[in-house]
Amino acid sequence: EDPDWDQAFDLFESALAIDRTKVSTLVNFANFLAEKPIPFLESNSASLNSTDSVSYALSKHQEVSQSLDLFNEAIILEPDNEEVYSNFGSVLCRVGDWEKGLDFIEKSVRLNPQHPQCQSRLGFYHMQAGNLSKAKTHLARSLALDPSDLETTLQLASTEESDPSTSLDEALRLYHHALTLNPEGAEAYFHIGKLLQMRDNDMEGSKQSFRAAIHHDPRHFSSLNSLALCLIFEGQNDEADSLLQKALALRPNHEGVLCNYASFLHAKRQNHDRAEELFKKALAISPQHVQSLTGYANLKMFLNQDLDQAQSMLELANQLSPQLLEIRKNLEECQAKARRG
DSSP states (O other): OOOHHHHHHHHHHHHHOOTTTTTHHHHHHHHHHHSSSOOHHHGGGOOOHHHHHHHHHTSSHHHHHHHHHHHHHHHHHTOOOHOOOHHHHHHHHTOHHHHHHHHHHHHHHHHOOOHHHHHHHHHHHHHTTTTTHHHHHHHHHHHHTTTTTTTHHHHHHHHHHHHHSSSSSHHHHHHHHHHHOTTHHHHHHHHHHHHHHHHHHHHHHHHHHHHHHHHHTOOHOOOOOOOOHHHHHHHHHHHHHHHHHHHHHHHHHHHHHHHHHHHHHHHHOOOOOOOOOHHHHHHHHTOOOOHHHHHHHHHHHHHHHOOOEEEEEEEHHHHTTTTTTHHHHHHHHHHHHHHHH
């Protein structure tokens, strides 16, 4: 059931009316206000396509302002309480004040270096800010303090996976550790499958992991999509078709799965009209989605239609991803085809 936000709000208000000096109530109420759904975001989510716009909407919302006021009250009451600074910093980062937010979370770690949640939160927000080295340091410290923390394990694994300067072995070890903490963790199974592909090109191991993720969570979007791509590679088109349809039903506006299904319909089903519809939708959502630009251009080339448009799409894709030689090759082929008429 959806939480009754109004009832919870009234209960917090009543608790503070009885005793406004209880720091735990102030902090819990402040966190509640920061997490409460925002009508503006609910009704305008389609028009918000960047972290900055979401942060702006959050920072302008009156309930977030009230949350920050409650944190300031808590600091006045207990100026050396690490949990106050950690939670306050988290909310500040979420509304876009990264500098002050990270300062507050770092202060919480200075106040109590042995607090695993403070270390984990500092690592998480450094990860969000792209500071991978600092993120790994603090997430590892948190995990050393509490090896049973599943969320921190997954965050550290994700950070290791994202760091191009390290091997994938440590990320794999951490995802396997996550499965010892939660044997039904679909997210860990998915990432193991992805890493087996990246590190070893282990198609069988990847498929097994993706299937395990879907077994534990039939709505795990990323595993549905990734398993489908594996099956397409092996020619198992009927199951791949079913998986892509399920993924598309879960996220009908995801440009990646729209592109994948469009490419599948073009290459494996020869359903070019439907493929074109999906490519158009993907590009309407994300006009610079390189895979959709190249996929739609290749469809146009295959049909020998609108070669000028195909060339324009490939030129844009080449500008966006100049390192991809296949795009340049397709562009040259399209130019030659256009010259031949």
